[in-house]
Amino acid sequence: MQIAGLEHEMLDLALRMPEDLEEAYSKYAAVSFPEKSGYQNPSKIVVMGLGGSAIGGLILSDYAYDRLSAPIIVTREFLAPNFLDDHTLVVAVSYSGNTEETLRSLKSALKLTDSIVTITSDGFLEKTAKKYSLPTYVLPSGRPPRTALPQMMIALLWILEKSGLYKFPIEEAKEAISLLKELRKHYVANPEPLIELASKISESLPLVYSYWPYRYVGYRFKTQLNENAKIHAFWTPLPEANHNEIMGWEGKLQANYHPVIIRDEQEEDYLKYRIEYLKNLLRSRGISYSEIFTKGRARLAKMFSTIFTLDLVSVILALKLGVDPLPVSTISGLKSYLSTRIDPKEYSEI
Amino acid sequence: MQIAGLEHEMLDLALRMPEDLEEAYSKYAAVSFPEKSGYQNPSKIVVMGLGGSAIGGLILSDYAYDRLSAPIIVTREFLAPNFLDDHTLVVAVSYSGNTEETLRSLKSALKLTDSIVTITSDGFLEKTAKKYSLPTYVLPSGRPPRTALPQMMIALLWILEKSGLYKFPIEEAKEAISLLKELRKHYVANPEPLIELASKISESLPLVYSYWPYRYVGYRFKTQLNENAKIHAFWTPLPEANHNEIMGWEGKLQANYHPVIIRDEQEEDYLKYRIEYLKNLLRSRGISYSEIFTKGRARLAKMFSTIFTLDLVSVILALKLGVDPLPVSTISGLKSYLSTRIDPKEYSEI
Incomplete structure (x- = not known):
């Protein structure tokens, strides 16, 4: 599939988010948990991971904040x-x-508990x-x-169900999947808003502001700009930013x-009034800004529609900048x- | 007291950190807790606050990560x-x-629990x-x-003791206080390193990197640069930054x-090797950077010596820029x- 005449494997991967969600749903239904404390009705869930492997946990923590009996x-x-x-x-x-x-962290976790679940594709973690x-x-x-965020989020939602903490939100998931399919059709025909945002970002330093429950949807965009487009981007959650970061606009930019x-x-x-104030402040300093509104009805669709849109923007930006969105050479280096x-013996032999 | 010939109320407040710690220690010893679950041996502690009122909780969460039985x-x-x-x-x-x-958050908290402690100087929270x-x-x-961070941290440490979770680290506190007094004497005589860091920051966009247990010591510096010097500054914790933000150095800066x-x-x-790599990367792009090493023996002294040093840098920077570090007009606005x-009735009548 093409968007704005662009072709790239990374674009294909970003565009298959609805199928990724669907496939993960059926694939992960079967994983079962032992019948013991920790696995059943835990008092807290700790997700250990970094970067692209942590983002699912972060987004789940936003999703669950006002719904779960466990942090x-x-x-x-x-x-x-x-x-x-x-x-x-x-x-x-x-x-x-x-x-x-993650491996070192898991090694130290094993001294304190044996109620552990893993999410992985390979390596020492799979062996452990x-x-x-x-x-x-x-x-x-x-x-x-x-690009495995859809699978990670679905796995995490199944983990909530298997642990007895929260029923898998099947109606929310269905809405998210069909909304993403619609959006994809829409963006193929009308890619202009995506290209416009990419172009505004291309000559600037993007600062992402987002509030709960979309805090980490905002953080995801920052990291996608880093990894796909190879540019700096910074993220601060609201309303916290109003209590410090906002002061930065007073000085020399x-x-x-x-x-x-x-x-x-x-x-x-x-929230609306606080953003109104921020926008007035930005206008008074001659700063142009963009607003991205979530789409959909329930929280999961709102989260995923925004992630889908902003993932695409980050890939389109990379391609417009002539940058290959796929490799992350500095991380590999x-x-x-x-x-x-x-x-590796220090941490891999668990 | 003067540093580098500069005089300002904010400098005085920053310099009295050791006395603030001392006074808070004796003042807060007397607060007692009810004999009931939640107050005694809680399974988790939730600190609700924003900006300068949240930073104590954030730094405490770093302090406690490997020591406490409760998150x-x-x-x-x-x-x-x-x-x-x-x-x-x-x-x-x-x-x-x-x-x-905080008031809205407290209002919703009261529906779920009555095990609540407050830290405040006035207002609706005091009334509640x-x-x-x-x-x-x-x-x-x-x-x-x-500037009330020392008091907040001491209050939080007393809260741990009163709840039975962690003995007040009196030896660590004593070390911190005497180290800060020494450091103050030293900086009055040798302010050059502080001025040098302030001057490097003055014509740049500071990016603060810090790892556990100093993650939020780094975040504190970012917010002090925002509020005292009225400049932008961004913070990302390590090693997370290695998994996304580091990619920003590949593109056009x-x-x-x-x-x-x-x-x-x-x-x-x-950690050392990861920072070595980051520094090589920065040098290869011609980026100058600064390193701040913690001082002291135990964790509390290391945390507070670094906060003390960086608070001073932020105030000195403000004064060198001709900016009044005290008012935060955009936040007041x-x-x-x-x-x-x-x-206010919406949230103040609790």
Whole structure:
């Protein structure tokens, strides 16, 4: 499929989000959990992962904030938190299965609990899951980790159901899938808004602002701009940004900023007024900004429609800049740099 | 007291951090907690606050990550999380006592639990605390909220002790206080490193990188640059930044960035090598950067010595830029804008 006459494997991967969601739903239904505390009705869920493998947990934490009886805590560290216990469900996520941080973190987690689930496509994490007979959600292999977000989110939603915490929101998922298919049709015929946003960003430093429950949808856009388009981009959640970051607009501006604000037609007045003030402030400084409104009815569709749209913008931007969105050479370079300095035995033998 | 011939009330406030810590320690020892679940041995602590009133909770969450049996979760929202229950201790923090987000959040929290402690100097929060007989840590009034971090941290550490979760780290606190006094003497005689960092930042866009347990010490620096010096500054935690943000250095740079990396002489090799790679990458792109090493022996002294140093840098930068570090007009402007649009009755009558 083409958008705006552009062709690229990364565009194809971004466009198949609805099918990814569908396939993951049926594939992951069968994974079952042991009948023991930690797996059943846990008091907290800790998702351990980094980057593209953490984003599902972050978005789930937004999704669950006002719905669940247990907090979802995402740790992106080398060490597991000390508060793990037999009533905590640990979800270790590493697309490659070889992320050093996640493996070290898992190693320290195993000293505190054995209620662990894994999400991975391969590597040491897969081996560890087999060795300890941990329930595993197998990701499709051979893709950039960041494109496996639909699978990770569906796996995490199934984990909530299997643990007894929250029924799989099947109606929300169906709405999300059909909305994405509609949107795709729409964008193929009318790619202009996507191209316009990409072009505004192309000569600027994008600052993403987003509020709950879309905080990490905003963070996803920042990381997609980093990884697909190879540009800097920064993200700050609202209303927190009003209590510090907003002061930056008083001083001498060091870049041609382009704020992108993620909004919802149904947002509360107290959010609307705060954004009104921010927009007035930006206009008074001659700063142009963009607003992206969520689409859909229920939360999952609103989240995924926005992720879908902004993922596409990041890929289109890469292609317009003449940048290959697929490889992440600087990250790969870091991995090979580390491989000459750290012995994998230190963290892989769990 | 003067540093580098500069005089300003904000400099005085920043320089009295050791006395603030000392006074708070004795003042807050007496606050007692009810003998009931939630207050005693809670399964989680939720700190609700925004900006300068949230930073203590964030830094405490770093401090506690590998030490406590309960997670410390900071929420900076209008709504309390749904997972509050009778075993959760809620700490509502608002310096002014009139922060709309915190008051709304507290209102929704009261439907789920009554195990609540407050930290405030005044306002509706103080009134609510009296009405519900909630234990209260009274902050010194008439100061910018961000300068009350020492008091907030000491109050939070006392809260851990009173709840039975963690003994007040008196030896660590003593070390921190005497180290800050030494450092102050040293900076008065040798302000050059502070001035040098301020001057490097003055013509650039600072990007703060920090890793656990100094993640939020880094975030504090970003917000102090925003509020004191009125400039933009961005913060990303490591190692997460290696999995996305680092890709930004591949593309066309949109600003004269100056990365500031917070480091520890005792850091693990796996962190050291990652920073080595980042520094090589920056050098290859001709980017100058700064490193700030923590000082002291135990964690609390390392945290506070770095906060003390970087707070001073932010104030010195403001004064060198000819900016008054004290007022935060854009934030005050937002408050008066909101006051014409939102009826305080909506959130203040708890």
